[in-house]
Amino acid sequence: MLDGALGIWTVVVFVFLYLPIGVLVAYSFNSSKLNILWESFTLDWYVQLWSNAPILRTLKNSLIVATGTTAVSVVIGTTGAWLLHRYRYKFSRSLQTLICIPMMMPEIVMGISLLIFFTAVSLPLGYVSVMIAHVTFCFPFVLVAVQARLQGLDPALEEAALDLGATPLKAFWLVIVPCLRPAILSGGLMAFTLSMDELIISYFTTSPASATLPLKVFGMAKVGLNPMLNALSAVFIVTTIILVLFSEYLRRLGTRPAQAA
Amino acid sequence: MKKSCCLILAGVLALAGCKSKEDAKVLNLFAWSEYIPQTVLDGFTAETGIKVNYETFSSGEEMLAKLLAGGVGYDIIQPPDYIAEVLIKEGELLPLDTAKLSGLDNILPEFRGMPHDPQDAYTVPYMTGSVGIVVNTERVTTPVKGFKDLFKPEHSGRIVVVDDGRELVVAALYTLGLGINDITPENIAAARPLLASWFPMIKLFDSDSPKTALLNGDVDLGYVWGGEAAILWDEDKKFQYILPEEGAHIFVDVVAIPAKAPHPDAAHAFISYLLRPEVSKLISDEFPYTNPNGAARKLLTEDQLANPGSYPKTELALDTFRHIGESGALIDELVTDLKNTSGQ
Amino acid sequence: MQTIGLPGTAAPHARKPGLWGWLLLAPMVLWLLLFVVVPTGILAVYSFCQRDDLGRVVFSFTWDNYVRVFDPIYLNILGRSVAYAGLTTIICVAVGYPVGWYIARRPAGLRNLLLLLVMIPFWTSFLIRTYAWIAILKNEGLLNGLLLSAGAITAPLELLYTPVAVVIGLVYAYLPFMILPVYGSAEKVDNALVEAAHDLGAGPVRAFSEVIIPLTLPGIAAGVLLVFVPAIGMFAITDLMGGARVPMIGNVIQNQFFKARNWPFGAALGVVFTLMFVFTYLAVQWHGRRSQR
Structure with missing residues (x-):
């Protein structure tokens, strides 16, 4: 019964999460260029989107940066969480606090200070500088999520692997990581999302060639966020959902014979 | 993990390496987002073979912050007049070489020799605009002529204003008959009670898109950028724009070349290109601000010229903003304080 | 305990x-x-x-800058930011915890799918998403239209540009950062434990409060951290959905680098x-x- 109630609640929350997305997709068919009031139905924006090179380029940049950021954040965050869990370092607690600082630091402070630093070490602005900045505030999210999962993890698990002759690294890779997978997945998802949406830090650490989508979108607010942006979001979301469902379908196809055997 | 560090390092070196090679024909442009049409940039590249790297910002302050924190290597920047003034004063701009420029005569006389650059030695006006009052005449039937009519109790909760401390303080100074560039502690103190009476009537502060709330019908009056009013008027003629009778000012966005620009020749070529009437017209077609280019104005349609947001009719002598230096902090303190006490 | x-x-x-x-x-x-x-x-x-x-x-x-920081006005603003962040966190726990738990109890394939579905809405642009909320909450918006036509209200509710809208916006933005860590922690809880609690005669409420919640506390703690801490510095939502009428600590800091120079x-x-x-x-x-x- 409780499960049923939770199920209904989950549905309600999903409606809340997707309500604005529904509105956003509906407005992508709006013929009004300013896209504030509804005018009439059109598919024009989807057509125009295909030929709008600058927007597509910023989307590509956002995806490159978010993917790179997620990969590095997951590596640093997961190993960091594991090490802090496994070993008692002299300065563990100070380190833990330090890790959380980028999460709370106002974007402007981080953006300006990183730009000053990059200029001082003459690192040219581009993909690398944006990714460094993004990883700095994204990996703590992975780390915290993984740490929560590690708490109460049976230490016998790793010890058993070590007793069986595995090196610590092998034990980590073969025993710990699979066990942490759900937390790594949620941490990675958070990192990717944060990176996709970051505006101010990106502004200070990017060059024109690596400018990301949020910079373009915020700039457009001045002349009106035209429905092309909604169309872009709609295409992106629908493609992602289809890809996810498809890969899930493939996975099921793949596992079914094994189950039968 | 060490591997990824090595990869990053290799990436850094690779990027640093190729940056210095492809220097030949590029122009690094640092300008407002959505202010220079892509067609203009493409046209320039097609004609000169110079590739344009268009980096954007969305406020003059944002531009200055990045410039000061270390953004370097720009050939053209696009500051508002009051920031250009201090950049000139600090020696951050390159004097223009008029021999390399053509089309300067196209600029209307009233936009030449302006206070921020009296000799026109460093800057060329790009687009200008005003700040004024927009009224939804379907919902507000009493005439609104100035700030006194805007901030009336019956309009309480129906007003949007730009979220810009200086504009708000200036509105108060105009109403009090004080000089808008005299940001002194005394004048700020005089403006405070007036602003304190205005703030509770304001429904929202929005600098980026005040038109949204007006179009949605959540508010009926606004103190907004002329460009926003021009877009509203284009959408629906019920939105009327006027310059407040107490006084109004214009802002001029200029193009200028930083002192350390790596490609000054390309920069001069680009400014000349922007000055051409047919190019300047393209800008007006896409972004309805006030065009200071007289030759380009002749090419505009009657409808464009009739838009009060772009070309307001007025007998007022229009002021411009001057650099106010550290007094900016006084304004910020006042506005933060008033918002803090008048809000929930 | x-x-x-x-x-x-x-x-x-x-x-x-x-x-x-x-x-x-x-x-x-x-x-x-x-x-x-x-x-x-x-x-x-x-x-x-x-x-x-x-x-x-x-x-x-x-030392002047530090003397100024402790001006009551800035402390007041910081207090407000912390209060909004706190309220957001509490609502996120209440709303997000059951979802995280529920997802963790689904079969493996469905779990990952649902998890992705929680996050995907946030792969749209922040501004576009927020403008969609504005279209929902404005006076002549979707929500008021629905409520009016259902006869639940007689005059449109004033939601947009009020603290209510701000809280809706904040909860929306941070909810996934509660659901995901809770999921990560709940997924580990052995079904047998939950069943054992039931077998020992614990009702669903007692099983929940005495077995499930303690076991997933690390997830809740992580979620609180991931929501509360970033929410303190947030101001884009208060600006867009609250009409920028009250300053947050994030606004104040940003203004020093931009407007106040x-x-x-x-x-x-x-x-x-x-x-x-x-x-x-x-x-x-x-x-x-x-x-x-």
């Missing part, structure tokens, strides 16, 4: 790190030093400086803000460790 172990308290079996332990940790420590400590250090230096006409830093020592004061605000966080965090950690003993 188990106390909330903050993420990061090393496991009881944790041992002294050997050479490998240090070597593996080195890249992260280096990263933090280079990209957090050094830039923050630069700003800390700035915070003791004065500024010139442009807002640039002039290296001459002063007073970098040293902005830096001082940033430093004090960071230090307050550090001390609170250390205090909570210390308290947590003591009560665990």
Whole structure:
């Protein structure tokens, strides 16, 4: 019964999460260029989107940066969480606090200070500088999520692997990581999302060639966020959902014979 | 993990390496987002073979912050007049070489020799605009002529204003008959009670898109950028724009070349290109601000010229903003304080 | 009673790190030093400086910026930011916890799918998403239209540009950051434990409060951290959905670097803000460790 109630609640929350997305997709068919009031139905924006090179380029940049950021954040965050869990370092607690600082630091402070630093070490602005900045505030999210999962993890698990002759690294890779997978997945998802949406830090650490989508979108607010942006979001979301469902379908196809055997 | 560090390092070196090679024909442009049409940039590249790297910002302050924190290597920047003034004063701009420029005569006389650059030695006006009052005449039937009519109790909760401390303080100074560039502690103190009476009537502060709330019908009056009013008027003629009778000012966005620009020749070529009437017209077609280019104005349609947001009719002598230096902090303190006490 | 172990308290079996332990940790420590400590250090230096006409830093020592930070107005604004962040966190726990738990109890394939579906809405642009909320909440918007036509209300509710809209916006933005860590922790809970509780005669409510919640506390603690901490500095939502009528600490700091052009004061605000966080965090950690003993 409780499960049923939770199920209904989950549905309600999903409606809340997707309500604005529904509105956003509906407005992508709006013929009004300013896209504030509804005018009439059109598919024009989807057509125009295909030929709008600058927007597509910023989307590509956002995806490159978010993917790179997620990969590095997951590596640093997961190993960091594991090490802090496994070993008692002299300065563990100070380190833990330090890790959380980028999460709370106002974007402007981080953006300006990183730009000053990059200029001082003459690192040219581009993909690398944006990714460094993004990883700095994204990996703590992975780390915290993984740490929560590690708490109460049976230490016998790793010890058993070590007793069986595995090196610590092998034990980590073969025993710990699979066990942490759900937390790594949620941490990675958070990192990717944060990176996709970051505006101010990106502004200070990017060059024109690596400018990301949020910079373009915020700039457009001045002349009106035209429905092309909604169309872009709609295409992106629908493609992602289809890809996810498809890969899930493939996975099921793949596992079914094994189950039968 | 060490591997990824090595990869990053290799990436850094690779990027640093190729940056210095492809220097030949590029122009690094640092300008407002959505202010220079892509067609203009493409046209320039097609004609000169110079590739344009268009980096954007969305406020003059944002531009200055990045410039000061270390953004370097720009050939053209696009500051508002009051920031250009201090950049000139600090020696951050390159004097223009008029021999390399053509089309300067196209600029209307009233936009030449302006206070921020009296000799026109460093800057060329790009687009200008005003700040004024927009009224939804379907919902507000009493005439609104100035700030006194805007901030009336019956309009309480129906007003949007730009979220810009200086504009708000200036509105108060105009109403009090004080000089808008005299940001002194005394004048700020005089403006405070007036602003304190205005703030509770304001429904929202929005600098980026005040038109949204007006179009949605959540508010009926606004103190907004002329460009926003021009877009509203284009959408629906019920939105009327006027310059407040107490006084109004214009802002001029200029193009200028930083002192350390790596490609000054390309920069001069680009400014000349922007000055051409047919190019300047393209800008007006896409972004309805006030065009200071007289030759380009002749090419505009009657409808464009009739838009009060772009070309307001007025007998007022229009002021411009001057650099106010550290007094900016006084304004910020006042506005933060008033918002803090008048809000929930 | 188990106390909330903050993420990061090393496991009881944790041992002294050997050479490998240090070597593996080195890249992260280096990263933090280079990209957090050094830039923050630069700003800390700035915070003791004065500024010139442009807002640039002039290296001459002063305490003034710190004196100004403790002006009651800024403390008041900080208080407001913390209050909004706190309210957001509480609502996120209440709304998000059951969802995280429910997803964790689904079959493996469905789990990952649902998890992705929680996050996908946030792969749209923030501004576009927020404008969609504006279309829903405005006076002549979707919500008022629905309620009016259903006869639930007679006049449109004024939601947009009020604190209610701000809270809706904040909860929306941060909810996934609660659901995901809760999921990560709940997925680990053995079904057998839950069933055992039932078998021993615990009703669903007791099983939930005495077995499930304690087992997933690390997830809740992580979620609280991931929602509360970033929410303090947030101001884009209060600006867009609340009409920017009240300043948040994030606005104040940003304004120093942009509009007020007073970098040293902005830096001082940033430093004090960071230090307050550090001390609170250390205090909570210390308290947590003591009560665990």
